[in-house]
Amino acid sequence: MFTDRRYLLTNEGDAARLTSPTYPPPSNYYGCVSFWYHMRGDDIGYLNTYLNVNGVLQQIWSFGNIQTDDFWRIARQSVFLTDDFQIMFEGIAGRQEEGDIAIDDVQFSIGMCSGFFGSCTFETDTCGWTNAKTGDEFDWVRHSGGSYSDFTGPSYDHTYGNQNGWYMYIEASFPRTAGERARLESEGFSPNGPRCFQFWYHMYGNFTGTLNVRNTFHFITQTHFIGQLLYFSTHEIFAQSIQ
Known part of the structure; x- marks a missing residue:
């Protein structure tokens, strides 16, 4: 999944959000959110990751305003959950027209990230x-x-x-x-x-x-x-x- 400013009518600060289905909390309350991301371009903006629990967003990971090379990187974050939840990815457009934010191989596993x-x-x-x-x-x-x-x-x-x-x-x-x-x-x-x-x-x-x-x-x-x-x-x- 990706966002690309060259083909979208977006302005600086515009957001694109991708939300998971609703999941029950892990039996031991601990989980690991992991995914691979690709961010390339001048002033590409931000990629944020949230937990949505009972309508309340909690930011668990954020990265951006850094031009990276043309390869994928991994991101991991341990979370503590007691209620049903959703995972949300948010891409924020930067100032320049050329830039993309992409994610792949999203995984949620039970237990803290190793x-x-x-x-x-x-x-x-x-x-x-x-x-x-x-x-x-x-x-x-x-x-x-x-x-x-x-x-x-x-x-x-x-x-x-x-x-x-x-x-x-x-x-x-x-x-x-x-x-x-x-x-x-x-x-x-x-x-x-x-x-x-x-x-x-x-x-x-x-x-x-x-x-x-x-x-x-x-x-x-x-x-x-x-x-x-x-x-x-x-x-x-x-x-x-x-x-």
């Missing part, structure tokens, strides 16, 4: 993390075991601490050149309170380069500088970063 949003050990897949299609020159790779170049790292993953575990990795050695970038992006998060972002990183070798973490909100990007190793690192270790 794991912390954005968390991933990369043992089975990338958990919704994707390589950026614009703004960089090469990609992150899901990998196990040691790196392909000598005297760099890592030799093992952090989750299991052996060569059977998987992690995300870029090769900073040849054929890469100084200044080239690889960007890995998370799913979109609804701004519903403070969040803690934590990860383990490994930087080892001559002239490793720089690792940055960026967050984007309403077209404003903030960069959090993690580290830059310009000389040979004498110890192969994982370090922890908490933002």
Whole structure:
């Protein structure tokens, strides 16, 4: 399902709403709303998700005013329900004429959404993390075991601490050149309170380069500088970063 301003007579702020049938509450009162969304274009507006309980709308997820690349992203939100309910998707038109908002594979499951949003050990897949299609020159790779170049790292993953575990990795050695970038992006998060972002990183070798973490909100990007190793690192270790 999608909205597209090029073919609809819409103005900024106009809304298109898609509503589910009415469902009974889960037996344990907890549920997980998940779906895939696609938002592309200049100033595309917002995609909001609501619960309609007894005629009262409760916003559970919102994302927008961020131009994304041409691929699908996953969204998940845990909910607590004691009465019959409906799920409502609302697309809000932005200022520009070219832009679309689409959703697919909507699912409601009993029980809270598994794991912390954005968390991933990369043992089975990338958990919704994707390589950026614009703004960089090469990609992150899901990998196990040691790196392909000598005297760099890592030799093992952090989750299991052996060569059977998987992690995300870029090769900073040849054929890469100084200044080239690889960007890995998370799913979109609804701004519903403070969040803690934590990860383990490994930087080892001559002239490793720089690792940055960026967050984007309403077209404003903030960069959090993690580290830059310009000389040979004498110890192969994982370090922890908490933002």
